[in-house]
Amino acid sequence: MVTQLMRAVVPTQLAEPLRVSVVIPCLNEAENIVECVTSARRVLAENQISGEVIVVDNGSDDDSAELAEAAGAMVVREPRRGYGRAYLSGFDVARGDYIVMIDADLTYDFEEIPHFVDELDAGGELVMGNRMANIQPGAMPWMNRYIGNPVLSGFLNLLFHTGVRDAHCGMRALRRDSLPRLDLRTDGMEFASEMVIRASKAGLDVREFPIALHPRGGESKLNPFNDGWRHLRFMLMHHPNFLFLFPGAATAAVGALVMVLAFAQASLFGHTFLIHTLIGGSMLVVVGAQLLGFGLCGRTYAVNQLGDRDPWLERQMGRIRLEHGLLAGVTLALSGFVLGGVVIARWVANGLGTLAQERATIVAATLVIVGIQVFFTSFLLSILSLRRPAR
Numbered sequence: 001m002v003t004q005l006m007r008a009v010v011p012t013q014l015a016e017p018l019r020v021s022v023v024i025p026c027l028n029e030a031e032n033i034v035e036c037v038t039s040a041r042r043v044l045a046e047n048q049i050s051g052e053v054i055v056v057d058n059g060s061d062d063d064s065a066e067l068a069e070a071a072g073a074m075v076v077r078e079p080r081r082g083y084g085r086a087y088l089s090g091f092d093v094a095r096g097d098y099i100v101m102i103d104a105d106l107t108y109d110f111e112e113i114p115h116f117v118d119e120l121d122a123g124g125e126l127v128m129g130n131r132m133a134n135i136q137p138g139a140m141p142w143m144n145r146y147i148g149n150p151v152l153s154g155f156l157n158l159l160f161h162t163g164v165r166d167a168h169c170g171m172r173a174l175r176r177d178s179l180p181r182l183d184l185r186t187d188g189m190e191f192a193s194e195m196v197i198r199a200s201k202a203g204l205d206v207r208e209f210p211i212a213l214h215p216r217g218g219e220s221k222l223n224p225f226n227d228g229w230r231h232l233r234f235m236l237m238h239h240p241n242f243l244f245l246f247p248g249a250a251t252a253a254v255g256a257l258v259m260v261l262a263f264a265q266a267s268l269f270g271h272t273f274l275i276h277t278l279i280g281g282s283m284l285v286v287v288g289a290q291l292l293g294f295g296l297c298g299r300t301y302a303v304n305q306l307g308d309r310d311p312w313l314e315r316q317m318g319r320i321r322l323e324h325g326l327l328a329g330v331t332l333a334l335s336g337f338v339l340g341g342v343v344i345a346r347w348v349a350n351g352l353g354t355l356a357q358e359r360a361t362i363v364a365a366t367l368v369i370v371g372i373q374v375f376f377t378s379f380l381l382s383i384l385s386l387r388r389p390a391r
Helices: 002-014 033-046 064-070 083-093 110-121 142-160 176-182 191-201 224-237 240-263 275-305 311-319 322-349 358-384
Strands: 018-026 051-057 074-077 096-101 126-130 172-175 206-210
Touching: 018 033, 018 064, 018 083, 018 110, 033 051, 033 064, 033 110, 051 064, 051 083, 064 074, 074 083, 083 191, 096 110, 096 176, 110 126, 110 172, 110 206, 126 191, 142 191, 142 224, 172 176, 172 191, 176 191, 191 206, 191 224, 224 240, 240 275, 240 358, 275 311, 275 358, 322 358
Parallel strands: 018 051, 018 096, 051 074, 126 206
Antiparallel strands: 096 172, 126 172
């Protein structure tokens, strides 16, 4: 492994920078890889673009690596499998000012490379292909075409407002000097979503133009359900507001309203809110408070550790200290204990008979639970706010 890495790094250190690096991830693509490499080299030569072709062999069981090397590609062997892991390894050795990413399954036209280069020359920092208007017969399963890709791309735009209509296109290009700002980390297929999301958050100039998608050569490596879930999971983890804060605020608000109505014995459509409704409202308040705490922790981590920007949260972190959260938690919990103490005192005064203060008891328990949540969440937020020391 060390020898393989040295072979990849030495040329990077000694050779002059190139204009374009074409990076191709490869897993058991023996029947396609030679055509991919020769096509990429031919297009670069015909358009007088100084460049290199890098094939990242991602643990192939066939002779893909040897065939790619014989066809004139620089081969990087990355035994740790994963779409993102392959690209990250290729980026590490790329020397071009621009990086063009393209799959090894012959679904994309290598003749599009100059168009991507033109967009980067014109100021683009991440250039995406859009396959959806020109999908050749048999190139994409109907579920991916009409459900999977539109839903995932639409959801990504709903959360992050990227404006990219085909967020999972496998042919794209970027400036190599943009990589530090992107800080890409994921190993799997969600790497495609991560690049678009981080580009949007970093304020990069993201562009998109239509390209064709052809039927692939060889066996597909995609697993629609597993890969789709990885994309969806990644989006949710990078948007704590949607995952935690919004549902938490709504749940807590509904729960508080239900408790007030039940405590006041209000009625709706002739039905009076009684003790069971109060218990349900209490549960909603507790769950909502927990979700709000999760959301605040997620956003705080993203701002302090991942470099995200959240102006509102950053202002609040400057105003609200740990002590404020602790005081709020203690106040809520003490209020619950005091109310519970009143209930117990009345119970004792009535000779330890039937406990007739069910409503007050539920409210007291809710205050104590939420107070404890606020108290310890405040400590966790303070821990997450500790910034990494400057190097």
